[in-house]
Amino acid sequence: MSTFTLKSTYASLPRTTRGQALVINGDPKGENFLYCNSSNVYIRNIENSSVSDVYHEHSKETTVAKYSPSRFYIASADKEGKVRVWDTVNQEHILKKEHHALSGAIKDLDWTMDSQKIIVVGEGRERFARAFTFDSGNSVGDMTGHVKSINAVAIKQSRPMRAATGSEDYTTVFYEGPPFKFKCTKPEHTNFVNCVRYSPDGSIFISGGSDGKLFMYDGSTSDFIAEIGEPKAHGGSIFAICFSQDGKKLLSASGDKTAKIWNIEERVVETEFVLGKQVNDMQLGCLWQGNNMITVSLSGYINYLDPENPNQPKKIIKGHNKPITSVVVTEDGSRMYSAGSDGLIISWDAKTSDCDDFKGKGHTNQVSDMVLDGDYLITVSMDDTIRFNSLQSLDYGINPSGTEVAVGSRTRLYIFSLNNGTLSEVKTLPAQEVMDVQYSPDGAYLVAARNKALMYNLAEWKDEIGNWGEQHTAKITCLKWSPDSRRFVTASLDSYLVLWELGKFVGEKPTVKAHPLSHVNKIGWLDNNTIVTAGQDSNLKIWAVSE
Amino acid sequence: MSQKLHRNPGRHSAAASGVGVADECMQVFQEVKMKHKWLYIIYRISDDHKKIIVEEKATHDKTYNDFVMRMKSAEAKKQCRYAVFDVRFLQNDMPQEKLAFFLWSPDGATVKQKILYTTSLKALRKKMEGITAEIQCTDDSDLTMSNVLERCLNKYT
Numbered sequence: 001m002s003t004f005t006l007k008s009t010y011a012s013l014p015r016t017t018r019g020q021a022l023v024i025n026g027d028p029k030g031e032n033f034l035y036c037n038s039s040n041v042y043i044r045n046i047e048n049s050s051v052s053d054v055y056h057e058h059s060k061e062t063t064v065a066k067y068s069p070s071r072f073y074i075a076s077a078d079k080e081g082k083v084r085v086w087d088t089v090n091q092e093h094i095l096k097k098e099h100h101a102l103s104g105a106i107k108d109l110d111w112t113m114d115s116q117k118i119i120v121v122g123e124g125r126e127r128f129a130r131a132f133t134f135d136s137g138n139s140v141g142d143m144t145g146h147v148k149s150i151n152a153v154a155i156k157q158s159r160p161m162r163a164a165t166g167s168e169d170y171t172t173v174f175y176e177g178p179p180f181k182f183k184c185t186k187p188e189h190t191n192f193v194n195c196v197r198y199s200p201d202g203s204i205f206i207s208g209g210s211d212g213k214l215f216m217y218d219g220s221t222s223d224f225i226a227e228i229g230e231p232k233a234h235g236g237s238i239f240a241i242c243f244s245q246d247g248k249k250l251l252s253a254s255g256d257k258t259a260k261i262w263n264i265e266e267r268v269v270e271t272e273f274v275l276g277k278q279v280n281d282m283q284l285g286c287l288w289q290g291n292n293m294i295t296v297s298l299s300g301y302i303n304y305l306d307p308e309n310p311n312q313p314k315k316i317i318k319g320h321n322k323p324i325t326s327v328v329v330t331e332d333g334s335r336m337y338s339a340g341s342d343g344l345i346i347s348w349d350a351k352t353s354d355c356d357d358f359k360g361k362g363h364t365n366q367v368s369d370m371v372l373d374g375d376y377l378i379t380v381s382m383d384d385t386i387r388f389n390s391l392q393s394l395d396y397g398i399n400p401s402g403t404e405v406a407v408g409s410r411t412r413l414y415i416f417s418l419n420n421g422t423l424s425e426v427k428t429l430p431a432q433e434v435m436d437v438q439y440s441p442d443g444a445y446l447v448a449a450r451n452k453a454l455m456y457n458l459a460e461w462k463d464e465i466g467n468w469g470e471q472h473t474a475k476i477t478c479l480k481w482s483p484d485s486r487r488f489v490t491a492s493l494d495s496y497l498v499l500w501e502l503g504k505f506v507g508e509k510p511t512v513k514a515h516p517l518s519h520v521n522k523i524g525w526l527d528n529n530t531i532v533t534a535g536q537d538s539n540l541k542i543w544a545v546s547e
Numbered sequence: 548m549s550q551k552l553h554r555n556p557g558r559h560s561a562a563a564s565g566v567g568v569a570d571e572c573m574q575v576f577q578e579v580k581m582k583h584k585w586l587y588i589i590y591r592i593s594d595d596h597k598k599i600i601v602e603e604k605a606t607h608d609k610t611y612n613d614f615v616m617r618m619k620s621a622e623a624k625k626q627c628r629y630a631v632f633d634v635r636f637l638q639n640d641m642p643q644e645k646l647a648f649f650l651w652s653p654d655g656a657t658v659k660q661k662i663l664y665t666t667s668l669k670a671l672r673k674k675m676e677g678i679t680a681e682i683q684c685t686d687d688s689d690l691t692m693s694n695v696l697e698r699c700l701n702k703y704t
Contacts, residue, residue, distance in 0.1 A: 127676055142581075145573055147673040182577060184570045 003499050004512065004543045007530070010353045011044060011052040012037045012538030013300035013321040014285065015061075019255070021151060021194045021239040022285035022296055023108055025066045030290045034074065036062035037321055038537050039517050041076045043088075046292050049302075049317050050353040054539065055093050056516040058084065063106055063122075068115040068134075069157065075118055075134065077106035083120055085134050099137045101130045107150065113157040117178060119143065121150035121165055129153065129165060131180045141180030145173040152195045156219055158202035164222070166193030172207045172215075174222035184222060188215045195240050199247040204264070208238035208252055216264070228267045234258065240295075242288040251305075253283035253295045259305060261293075273310045275303060318357050319346060324534035328370045328377070329524040331483075336524060337377055338534055339367035345379065348540070350526050406446055408434025413448050427461065436478050442485040445502070449476035453490050453500065468505045471498045480523040480531070489531055489545070491520035497533065499545060515539060564666035566592055568599045573674055575601050579633055580646065580677055587614050590629040590671065591621075592663060599629070599671050615690055622653040627664035629671060631678070634699050645679040645699040648672065652685055 014035040016022055024035045032043050039058045045051035055065075058078045065076035067088065073096060077083045081102035087094045104123030111118055117140050121129040128150045129143035148169040156162040163175040172186040172193050191210035198205045202219045206228065212235060214228040228250070236256030243250055249270065250262040257278075261271040273295075275281050280299040287294050293305040300321035303313040322342040329336045329350070339345045343363030348355045363381040371378045405416045405423060413431040416423040436449045445464075446456045452469035453476065456462065463469075472492035479490040487501045495518060496510035514520050515535030522534040526542070533541050578584040589603040603617065614632060621628045630649040635642065650668055652661050672681065680698040684690050 142577070142676065144577075144674055144676050147670055182570075182573050185568075185573075187567070 003506070003510070003546050004497050004514070004531075005546070006512070007542040007544050008050070008353070009052055009054060010050075010319065010348065010355075010540035010542070011042050011054065012040075013302065013317065013319050014042075014296055015321050016284050016296065016298050016300050018279070018282070018298055019237070020284070021107075023064045023152075023240070024285045024287045024294070024296060025064070026287050026289040027067055028069055028071045033287055033289065033294070034065040034067065034076075035285075035296075036065060036076070038062070039078070040537055040539075041065045041074070043074075046289055046294070049315075053091075055086065056518075056537075057086070057093070057095065058082070059517070064108055066109055066111060068111045069113055070115040073115070073134070075109055075111065077101070077109055077120055077122075079105040081106055081122065081124070083109065083118065085118075097134060097137065099132065099134075101132065102127070104149070108152045110153050110155045110163075112155050112161060112178070113159075119153050119155060119163055119165075119180070121153045123149040128167070131163075131178070140178045141175070142182065143175065143180055145175075145182040145185060146171070151193060152197075152207075154196045154198045154205055156198050156202040156205070157200065160220065162202075162220060162222070164196045164198070164205050164207070164217070166196040166207050166209070168192045170209075172196060172217075174217075186215070186217065186222065186224065188224065188227075189213065191237075194238060197241050197243060199243050199264075200245060201247050203247070206241060206243075206250060206264075208233070208241045210237040212236060212238060212254065212256075214238065214241070214250075214252065214262070216267075226267055228262055228264070229260075229269055230267075233262070233269075234260065236282070239284045240286045242286050244288050245290065249288075251286050251288045251293055251295075253286035255282045255284075257281040257283065259283050259286060259293075259295045261307065271307050271310050273305050273313075275313070318355050320344060320538045320540075323521065323536040323538055324540065325521050326367050326370045326379075327522040327524045327532060327534040327540065328372050329526055329532065330372060333526040333530070336526070336532060336540075337370060337372070338540060339363075339370055339379060340538070341366040343367055343381060345370075345377070350532070350542075404439075406437045406439070406448070408437045408448055410434075413437065429456075429461070433475065435476055438479055438481055438488075440481045440485040440488070441483060444485065447479055447481070447488055449479045449490055451475050453479065453498075455500070464502075465500070465505070471505055471510075472496060477519055478522050480525060482525050482528050484528050486528075487545075489523055489525075491523055491533060493519045495519050497523075497531075497543070514541060514543070564663060564670075566596060566599060566663070566667040566670060568671050568674060569601070571601050572599055572671065575604055576631060576675055578604075579631060583633055583644070585633070586610075587630055587632040589614075589617055590631075591626070592667060596663065599667065602628070611692055611695075618649075618651050618653075618684075618690060621651065622655050625655055625657050625660065627652045627656050627660045629664070629668070631675070632695070634679075634695060636696060636699070638700070643699075646677060647680045647682055647695055647699060648675065648678045650681075650683045651690075652683065654685055 015037040041055040043053040060078040060080045062078045075085045083099045083101045085096045101120045102124045106122040109120040119131045131141040146167040150167040152166040174183045176183045189209040193209045196207045212232045214233040216225045234254035240253045253259045259273040282298040283295045285296040302317040304315040306314040320340045322340045326339045345358040365382045367381045407414045413429040415427040433450045448454045455464045474493035476492045481488045495513040518537035520533045524532045585604045591602045628651040632647045634645045
């Protein structure tokens with residue numbers, strides 16, 4: 001049995017960019033939804049948002065993921081134009097095929113109804129789209145007709161196969177196939193086309209653009225049918241649209257901070273959801289799956305819309321979508337607080353993953369560290385100037401008895417005695433690049449972390465670990481003593497966790513990476529057998545620690 | 548030349564000049580590329596300066612000389628042209644097929660024509676995949692067959 005067993009992951013939110021559409025996709029069975037952040041793909045249960053799975057095999061930032069209609073595979077794409085097709089059935093998510101489809105970032109992809117072919121669109125030098133069979137990678141058609149990068153693609157999910165793409169050259173192009181061939185250009189939009197989607201039965205497709213307009217076309221001939229919500233469907237850019245399951249209604253999400261449900265037959269708005277007034281409330285993505293209508297705000301928060309009560313979402317999933325730089329646990333282990341590189345502070349229920357953000361004027365920059373003192377949460381941030389930067393490699397710890405302070409620097413470890421608010425140097429120990437120092441809660445030991453762990457017995461100032469301290473292959477980023485002062489955990493840039501027991505390295509060599517392709521920024525102990533790690537990949541993970 | 552070039556800027560195309568591309572242009576190009584149906588296609592910008600349209604599609608009984616003649620007659624009208632030519636030749640006894648794209652911008656054309664064709668080039672060219680050589684011609688020496696062959700070979704070796 002390994003030392004650390006993953007209990008649960010509190011997944012990060014989708015990574016958002018202002019003014020750029022975010023694609024979230026559903027599940028043919030209606031169970032999960034997919035989104036991307038950093039180099040990960042998140043498979044999240046739509047009903048119970050605490051259930052999530054993370055796919056972390058991409059080496060570059062991911063952009064879009066979509067289930068095949070058969071639900072056996074997920075195709076996910078990244079910023080470098082790579083497409084990975086992987087298995088959804090097994091927990092390991094075995095890679096089926098990887099293709100280098102485009103020379104630039106992929107922005108959207110879609111499967112044909114037979115789960116055989118994929119069309120990817122995005123940026124590139126000469127071509128902005130490719131159609132290929134997923135198993136062999138053979139090209140199935142010539143996706144030409146656009147002058148600038150393409151934002152969206154939709155394939156008709158019934159025969160005869162058709163496809164439509166929307167691009168930054170203000171046009172929508174319609175293809176017949178397979179093999180997919182250019183048929184005609186649709187010039188209705190007067191700005192970027194951000195989203196194109198087919199109705200479930202394939203009878204129509206609708207495009208939404210940065211001009212705030214929605215246009216409806218015939219699904220098999222691409223004849224222009226009508227504009228929805230004339231003269232302007234939304235006051236701002238439309239970033240995402242999604243059909244209801246019966247194809248009679250359409251959900252649209254816009255930069256004007258609203259989402260709307262449209263009656264397609266009558267082309268009028270049925271419900272309007274106002275989701276706030278701040279810049280962060282712009283709506284960048286949406287999904288309609290079964291009874292759940294969800295939209296994603298610029299802040300990354302996922303809103304579950306309630307048509308009965310348009311001004312108040314049923315539920316909002318909050319959390320981080322930027323790297324988590326700090327985490328602190330309350331004394332009884334029931335709550336934890338995490339803070340991110342964007343200055344956002346979130347308070348979590350450690351058992352249920354329910355969370356809420358701190359209101360009010362917060363930090364404007366990375367929160368470096370936090371301390372809980374009674375009812376107060378004290379945070380330090382790089383809010384202000386470059387001067388704070390050098391502090392990053394400097395860490396300090398205060399002896400629980402309150403009489404001694406240890407400060408680590410690039411070259412040395414200084415021990416000061418604290419007397420009436422003044423510090424006087426007692427001792428200097430040679431140590432390079434000290435990343436973290438911490439006294440054990442009972443005050444008997446001091447641990448300093450650099451590329452190896454050093455543990456000093458405070459009575460004799462002797463390193464008790466010695467050569468065994470080099471368990472990590474890279475610099476240690478953080479360490480934390482358990483509340484009972486018996487053990488401590490270190491985490492490193494190599495993303496492994498190592499458990500130590502009073503000067504001994506315990507357990508096996510680490511085998512499971514805590515935050516793959518990323519690293520751990522902070523550790524907290526929920527109780528003597530449970531830890532929480534905060535990662536650069538914006539996830540919080542809870543681990544059971546074996547005895 | 549009293550017509551405005553920037554009619555409806557941004558509409559129909561993102562090209563700098565605002566000139567769009569008729570769907571027919573792409574369909575004919577596909578026919579050359581996939582089926583070698585035509586020897587060459589000549590494109591021009593419509594008289595109202597709104598769209599690039601197909602002026603001529605030549606069957607395989609025409610020759611390169613016919614193509615040059617057409618270019619000359621455009622020059623006589625002080626106009627420019629775009630063209631795609633399906634070049635076929637033998638290299639080390641191996642038959643080769645290459646697509647060459649021409650921007651015919653003769654010295655004799657009016658300045659306005661030259662500006663219009665150069666600024667609208669991207670709108671058409673970006674939609675075409677699989678062009679081996681893009682040749683900008685301004686006089687007769689650029690139009691010689693040896694020059695065209697050299698450009699097609701250059702890309703190959």
